Amino acid sequence: MVLAFDMAKKRGIEVVGVTTVAGNGTLEHVVLNAQMILQTCKELEVPIFRGEEPFGKGKELSEYFYGQDGFGNTLLDF
Numbered sequence: 001m002v003l004a005f006d007m008a009k010k011r012g013i014e015v016v017g018v019t020t021v022a023g024n025g026t027l028e029h030v031v032l033n034a035q036m037i038l039q040t041c042k043e044l045e046v047p048i049f050r051g052e053e054p055f056g057k058g059k060e061l062s063e064y065f066y067g068q069d070g071f072g073n074t075l076l077d078f
Contacts, residue, residue, distance in 0.1 A: 001034070005041045015043065021051035025063075025070020033071045 001018065008015050018038070020030045027050060034048050067073035 001037045002041060005043055015046055017047050017049055019049045019051055022053050023070070024066040025068070027051070027053050029068075029070045033069065036071075036074075 005015060007013070018034050020027065020034050022030060024030070025033070031048060031050055038044055038046055038048070
């Protein structure tokens with residue numbers, strides 16, 4: 001996302017939204033992580049669209065690799 005915002009600014013492209021889905025972490029953590037990135041990039045006006053929780057096979061999260069928050073347990077306050 002950081003690279004996308006940087007490239008969009010350099011090329012005059014408008015980012016109109018961010019979509020999220022559960023994957024490396026729960027949907028709640030993924031949305032919070034997207035909010036942290038938007039705040040860091042000073043792009044708070046860009047809306048976040050929540051996707052779906054996984055269902056069936058593949059629902060396991062990779063906490064052992066990505067941490068409980070899906071973002072390496074960064075513990076950033078925002």
